[in-house]
Amino acid sequence: MHVWLGFAILALVLWGITGVTQKLSTNCITSERSFLWFCWAMVALSAAVLVVAHPHWTLARIVVLCSLAGGALNGLGAWTSFRALESGGKASIVISLISLYPLLTVVLAVVLLGERLTWMQSSGAITAITAAILLSMEEPSKTQA
Amino acid sequence: MKQSRKLPAWLLWSIVTIVLWGAWGLVSKVASEGVDAYVNQLLYTVGLAPLMVFVGWTVHKRNSEENRERRAAGVFWAFLTGILGGIGNLAFFQAMVKGGKASVVAPVTALFPMVTVLLALIFLRERLGRVQWVGLTLAFLAIYLLSA
Numbered sequence: 126m127h128v129w130l131g132f133a134i135l136a137l138v139l140w141g142i143t144g145v146t147q148k149l150s151t152n153c154i155t156s157e158r159s160f161l162w163f164c165w166a167m168v169a170l171s172a173a174v175l176v177v178a179h180p181h182w183t184l185a186r187i188v189v190l191c192s193l194a195g196g197a198l199n200g201l202g203a204w205t206s207f208r209a210l211e212s213g214g215k216a217s218i219v220i221s222l223i224s225l226y227p228l229l230t231v232v233l234a235v236v237l238l239g240e241r242l243t244w245m246q247s248s249g250a251i252t253a254i255t256a257a258i259l260l261s262m263e264e265p266s267k268t269q270a
Numbered sequence: 271m272k273q274s275r276k277l278p279a280w281l282l283w284s285i286v287t288i289v290l291w292g293a294w295g296l297v298s299k300v301a302s303e304g305v306d307a308y309v310n311q312l313l314y315t316v317g318l319a320p321l322m323v324f325v326g327w328t329v330h331k332r333n334s335e336e337n338r339e340r341r342a343a344g345v346f347w348a349f350l351t352g353i354l355g356g357i358g359n360l361a362f363f364q365a366m367v368k369g370g371k372a373s374v375v376a377p378v379t380a381l382f383p384m385v386t387v388l389l390a391l392i393f394l395r396e397r398l399g400r401v402q403w404v405g406l407t408l409a410f411l412a413i414y415l416l417s418a
Binding site for chain 1: 281351417
């Protein structure tokens with residue numbers, strides 16, 4: 126197995142667990158307070174990471190900008206997804222719809238970074254996005270009170 | 271009467287989310303060419319800070335009344351979500367640093383609902399619908415295809 130795939134699967138597992146812990150949190154407090162404490166945890170983790178990280182101050186400006194933008198984009202995305210749900214969107218539709226985000230990453234990576242996919246990887250990307258949408262769909266019987 | 275053609279707010283917010291998260295995968299790949307996963311996580315948190323200030327101000331302004339015990343439980347789970355999410359970020363960045371393509375790593379990691387669904391099935395004893403079973407099967411197939 127490729128090393129990068131092992132790390133990608135680790136991210137998948139950890140983010141998958143957060144699907145449950147986030148639900149447990151928002152059952153008790155508002156989504157905003159939950160998000161705020163999520164951010165505090167990120168700060169705590171980053172403080173711990175400082176011990177092992179070796180930042181060198183000669184980083185290329187584009188790299189720094191992209192790293193900073195990563196935090197802003199991901200955080201804002203979480204916030205706008207809450208807004209979509211609070212604006213009257215059905216959870217089953219909103220979550221399924223936003224599961225399409227990797228499609229944009231694939232397009233941007235191919236167009237802007239010149240990445241090339243094999244036919245198996247292309248079918249895998251399409252299958253993954255389809256799977257993410259199906260997994261996010263709620264059964265009609267579950268949504269009925 | 272003229273019919274309004276305005277997009278519903280939830281749809282607009284959803285599209286904005288797709289754009290933001292879709293672009294996140296791209297900038298993470300560009301960043302991974304020049305920094306290790308740890309420094310990336312540090313800068314990521316700095317990038318998150320302005321939003322954190324805004325949300326903190328909103329929470330302070332609303333000051334919603336919550337039961338103290340429930341609030342403590344909610345904060346605990348939110349904090350744990352942040353720690354797990356942050357370590358997940360480190361793994362995501364590391365996947366990029368180790369040569370994973372953004373166009374492959376993003377779809378693989380986007381399969382995280384399969385873990386949530388499996389956990390709900392095992393620990394919360396939730397029953398899966400037919401659609402979710404199909405999704406779960408496709409998720410395993412996707413990982414196999416993407417790892418090729």
